[in-house]
Amino acid sequence: MKSKSFVFKLVILAVVAGMLLAGCGGAQEEPAPSKVATFIWTQEFDTLNPIYTNMWFVTVTHQLWLPWAWEFDENNEAFPKLVTELPSTDNGGISADGTTLTLHLRDGLVWSDGQPLTSADFRFTWQMYIDPKNAVASAYPYDNITDIETPDEKTVVVHFADAFAPWIILWRGILPEHVLKPVYDAEGTLDNADWNLHPTVGYGPYVFAEWESGSFARFVVNDNYWGDQPKIGEIFFRFVPDDASQVAALQSGDGDLGTFIAYSDVPKLKESGISIMVQPSGYNEGWFFVINEEIGHPALADVNVRKAIAMAVDREAINRDLLLGLTKVPASFWDSLPYYNDPPLENYAYNPDEAGKLLDDAGWIDTNGDGSRDKDGVELVLTYGTTIREIRQDTQAVVQQQLAAVGIKVDLQSYDSDLYFSGYGEGPAASGDVDIMEWSDGPSGFPDPDIYYWLCSEIPSDEYPAGGNWFFLCDEELDALIQLQATQVDAEARQQTISQINQIFHDRVYWLGLWQDPDVWAVGSRLTGVKFSGVTPFFNITEWDLK
Amino acid sequence: MTRYILKRLLQGIPLLFIISIILFVLMMNMGDPISTMGGRSVTRPSDRERLTRQLGLDQPVYLQYLYWLIGNDWTKVDLDGDGVAETPGTRRGALRGDFGTSLVNRGKPVTEIIAERLPNTLILMVAAEAMIILGSLLVGVYSALRQYSKTDNILTALLFVGYSMPIFFIALISMYLFAVLFKRWGLPYLPTVGMFDPQVGKTVGQVLWHMVLPVLSISIISFAAYSRYIRSTMLEVMSQDYIRTAKSKGLTRREIIYVHALKNASLPIVTVVGLDLPLLLGGAVITERIFAWPGMGRLFLDHVSRSDLPVVMGILMLIAVAVVVFQIITDIVYAWLDPRIRYES
Numbered sequence: 045m046k047s048k049s050f051v052f053k054l055v056i057l058a059v060v061a062g063m064l065l066a067g068c069g070g071a072q073e074e075p076a077p078s079k080v081a082t083f084i085w086t087q088e089f090d091t092l093n094p095i096y097t098n099m100w101f102v103t104v105t106h107q108l109w110l111p112w113a114w115e116f117d118e119n120n121e122a123f124p125k126l127v128t129e130l131p132s133t134d135n136g137g138i139s140a141d142g143t144t145l146t147l148h149l150r151d152g153l154v155w156s157d158g159q160p161l162t163s164a165d166f167r168f169t170w171q172m173y174i175d176p177k178n179a180v181a182s183a184y185p186y187d188n189i190t191d192i193e194t195p196d197e198k199t200v201v202v203h204f205a206d207a208f209a210p211w212i213i214l215w216r217g218i219l220p221e222h223v224l225k226p227v228y229d230a231e232g233t234l235d236n237a238d239w240n241l242h243p244t245v246g247y248g249p250y251v252f253a254e255w256e257s258g259s260f261a262r263f264v265v266n267d268n269y270w271g272d273q274p275k276i277g278e279i280f281f282r283f284v285p286d287d288a289s290q291v292a293a294l295q296s297g298d299g300d301l302g303t304f305i306a307y308s309d310v311p312k313l314k315e316s317g318i319s320i321m322v323q324p325s326g327y328n329e330g331w332f333f334v335i336n337e338e339i340g341h342p343a344l345a346d347v348n349v350r351k352a353i354a355m356a357v358d359r360e361a362i363n364r365d366l367l368l369g370l371t372k373v374p375a376s377f378w379d380s381l382p383y384y385n386d387p388p389l390e391n392y393a394y395n396p397d398e399a400g401k402l403l404d405d406a407g408w409i410d411t412n413g414d415g416s417r418d419k420d421g422v423e424l425v426l427t428y429g430t431t432i433r434e435i436r437q438d439t440q441a442v443v444q445q446q447l448a449a450v451g452i453k454v455d456l457q458s459y460d461s462d463l464y465f466s467g468y469g470e471g472p473a474a475s476g477d478v479d480i481m482e483w484s485d486g487p488s489g490f491p492d493p494d495i496y497y498w499l500c501s502e503i504p505s506d507e508y509p510a511g512g513n514w515f516f517l518c519d520e521e522l523d524a525l526i527q528l529q530a531t532q533v534d535a536e537a538r539q540q541t542i543s544q545i546n547q548i549f550h551d552r553v554y555w556l557g558l559w560q561d562p563d564v565w566a567v568g569s570r571l572t573g574v575k576f577s578g579v580t581p582f583f584n585i586t587e588w589d590l591k
Numbered sequence: 592m593t594r595y596i597l598k599r600l601l602q603g604i605p606l607l608f609i610i611s612i613i614l615f616v617l618m619m620n621m622g623d624p625i626s627t628m629g630g631r632s633v634t635r636p637s638d639r640e641r642l643t644r645q646l647g648l649d650q651p652v653y654l655q656y657l658y659w660l661i662g663n664d665w666t667k668v669d670l671d672g673d674g675v676a677e678t679p680g681t682r683r684g685a686l687r688g689d690f691g692t693s694l695v696n697r698g699k700p701v702t703e704i705i706a707e708r709l710p711n712t713l714i715l716m717v718a719a720e721a722m723i724i725l726g727s728l729l730v731g732v733y734s735a736l737r738q739y740s741k742t743d744n745i746l747t748a749l750l751f752v753g754y755s756m757p758i759f760f761i762a763l764i765s766m767y768l769f770a771v772l773f774k775r776w777g778l779p780y781l782p783t784v785g786m787f788d789p790q791v792g793k794t795v796g797q798v799l800w801h802m803v804l805p806v807l808s809i810s811i812i813s814f815a816a817y818s819r820y821i822r823s824t825m826l827e828v829m830s831q832d833y834i835r836t837a838k839s840k841g842l843t844r845r846e847i848i849y850v851h852a853l854k855n856a857s858l859p860i861v862t863v864v865g866l867d868l869p870l871l872l873g874g875a876v877i878t879e880r881i882f883a884w885p886g887m888g889r890l891f892l893d894h895v896s897r898s899d900l901p902v903v904m905g906i907l908m909l910i911a912v913a914v915v916v917f918q919i920i921t922d923i924v925y926a927w928l929d930p931r932i933r934y935e936s
Binding site: 080082084088090091093096097098099100103176177179181182183184187235236237240241256257258259260262278280282283284285286288289292293295296297298299327460461462463464465466467470471483484485486488496497502504508510511512514 | 621622623624625626627628629630631632633634635636637638639640641642643645646670671672678692695696697698699704707708711763766767770771774780782783784785786788789790880881882883885886889890892893896897898
């Protein structure tokens with residue numbers, strides 16, 4: 045009996061020990077590098093291969109291990125990284141008709157395994173983006189390219205069918221042909237390539253070392269890096285999905301850097317000696333209206349009603365009280381691109397009396413005394429939908445009260461983001477089920493000013509359910525200008541076109557900004573040399589250090 | 592008994608089949624995986640159209656379920672959108688052990704994803720369950736034997752306080768107190784998140800150290816419930832005739848409590864533990880999220896939020912199988928604890 049009991053205990057011990065070892069995943073007790081910076085990431089990577097992801101939490105890591113052809117500094121100004129200079133019409137990098145882009149790669153570019161990074165890698169990257177056997181996250185803008193020539197290892201000649209103004213959003217991460225071509229040849233796709241999740245080679249100051257699902261990812265110094273060596277030995281990304289836990293980890297020193305900080309957490313982080321750095325990212329929180337009498341509320345088809353709504357909501361107060369004055373009201377969709385918001389637009393001032401007058405003039409009057417205005421038997425009751433993010437819910441509550449004060453009743457709706465942004469026929473936004481839609485958005489390839497989803501051809505329908513014009517708005521003047529700017533490779537001409545679009549947006553209240561939605565970073569006291577860009581946040585990562 | 596087990600296992604097969612259909616249909620209506628693939632921007636229309644086709648989401652629900660269940664390697668799929676299905680399918684289906692690949696972690700098999708997380712959940716949950724059972728046995732028996740004493744009343748009050756607190760509150764408060772404030776006060780402090788300190792590395796000691804707060808948080812609520820069960824069943828058993836007989840036979844108090852009373856009082860607890868055990872595999876959703884513990888609970892949340900049907904189905908089916916298996920195990924333990932229980936005529 046005693047021996048049975050002993051065996052039982054032994055088995056239990058073995059099981060517990062086995063589980064611990066399994067949990068440790070073959071941990072090695074190697075000496076840790078001298079300088080490890082821990083970045084708290086509230087969302088885990090989905091995949092590391094740039095062609096399979098649009099996830100911000102992944103793309104911003106590229107400056108560590110897979111730099112872009114050109115990157116952006118703290119003023120969001122582009123500077124050449126893999127190329128000798130930025131292409132322009134002046135230096136011949138962009139052909140006069142805008143259909144050819146010629147890039148010259150800098151000397152000494154090598155992958156972390158010592159193989160040279162050449163024009164063939166650029167061509168391979170394009171081929172993988174547009175290959176129908178690869179279920180890439182987005183084929184745009186590579187699907188605008190008709191051919192790529194590689195006259196030598198250092199020259200990339202890109203041909204477009206038509207002049208392509210947003211060329212600056214190309215080449216955000218290059219694929220290693222020498223590693224991935226054999227995989228593609230063997231499997232006919234890169235969808236299941238091991239490199240997607242464990243990229244064995246890169247060409248940045250760091251190189252991928254390890255990614256443990258749900259827990260962390262590590263990037264260590266790339267000894268073959270062709271630029272200045274970084275000062276920090278390892279960047280350790282810890283995945284912490286909970287906002288409150290992120291704050292506690294930063295306060296206790298378990299993290300050196302955090303992001304997507306809730307505005308309400310800023311004061312306590314500052315009290316703990318953590319710096320808050322705010323960087324415009326091109327995004328603005330704003331309202332999109334369904335402007336189509338057949339689908340949306342008839343009142344919203346009237347520009348004066350939309351102006352009245354703009355004046356009835358105290359957006360300054362929302363920024364001051366809900367966002368602690370850390371943001372301001374954007375007057376323009378291009379608010380963080382001053383070059384395109386020129387001349388700068390003026391916001392509609394909060395003026396509920398004027399808003400009431402506009403509504404009266406538009407014929408929306410409370411005839412039945414039920415507290416909401418009406419016209420021709422239609423009550424001015426609007427649905428206002430957004431996602432379940434806390435700040436959005438708070439805003440909804442404030443707005444409901446303020447609009448009620450001018451006789452507009454608002455029916456609040458909130459959804460999980462995967463449901464809210466579902467396609468036509470499924471999602472409330474895409475299907476025109478919500479009169480006022482709120483989300484954060486910006487130019488599709490920030491800092492490029494391009495926009496596309498306002499085009500008349502993008503209105504979703506049963507025949508074209510994928511359409512992106514969820515406002516069901518067709519403004520032919522706007523349509524022509526949007527199409528024109530996408531082909532203008534001359535910067536000044538394009539700036540003037542965007543300014544016209546900007547003015548239309550403002551005057552016809554097609555979009556109404558609530559607050560700028562910059563990147564909010566929390567930087568621990570150990571980190572030095574930190575600068576951020578709104579496009580490539582870690583553009584100067586090699587200059588970062590730990591005290 | 593073997594015949595009984597086989598019979599129960601066979602009964603489980605249609606049950607699991609029905610569960611899989613219900614879960615699949617429910618999941619299909621939970622959200623759109625394409626909607627979050629645009630990153631911070633809305634997915635571009637051309638990408639939405641292409642991805643819907645490439646990921647097979649344009650197929651009718653029954654066909655998607657069929658592919659999930661038996662695979663699509665017997666047919667061809669249209670990847671390039673020309674209307675002609677020319678590419679042979681590669682999926683083998685759940686019945687052949689292929690639960691598909693994640694839509695989020697593109698190309699990664701569901702079984703691999705779950706296998707990576709399961710050990711993390713098990714070390715956390717088994718430690719917590721062991722702590723709950725041992726602690727609640729001690730407290731429950733102690734309270735039962737000293738019913739209405741001052742200690743019993745104090746313990747009862749404390750347990751109700753623990754039981755009535757939501758777990759996220761316990762987790763955040765304990766994190767703030769033992770990690771943030773203790774550090775600020777210059778006291779030895781516990782880590783806030785993760786499984787180890789990157790400066791030290793992933794050692795057994797580090798993992799144990801990082802388990803303290805999550806295990807404590809998980810334990811508090813269940814500890815309260817379990818100890819109340821044990822207290823009440825012990826009270827019931829202690830008033831039984833055979834206990835009086837044992838006393839009159841002159842057995843020691845220790846023998847009466849731990850050999851005769853506790854074994855019989857354990858029967859209801861076995862039911863509760865039997866129901867809890869399969870849920871251990873699902874992890875502690877809230878605790879894992881707050882302490883950034885890379886377990887099954889977080890995996891489920893992360894992938895549900897992006898409508899990653901293959902992974903979510905994999906997790907749910909794992910739990911469903913575990914429920915069926917653990918119910919059979921519970922029945923077997925019943926028979927072992929109480930020789931009067933027999934499953935075969």
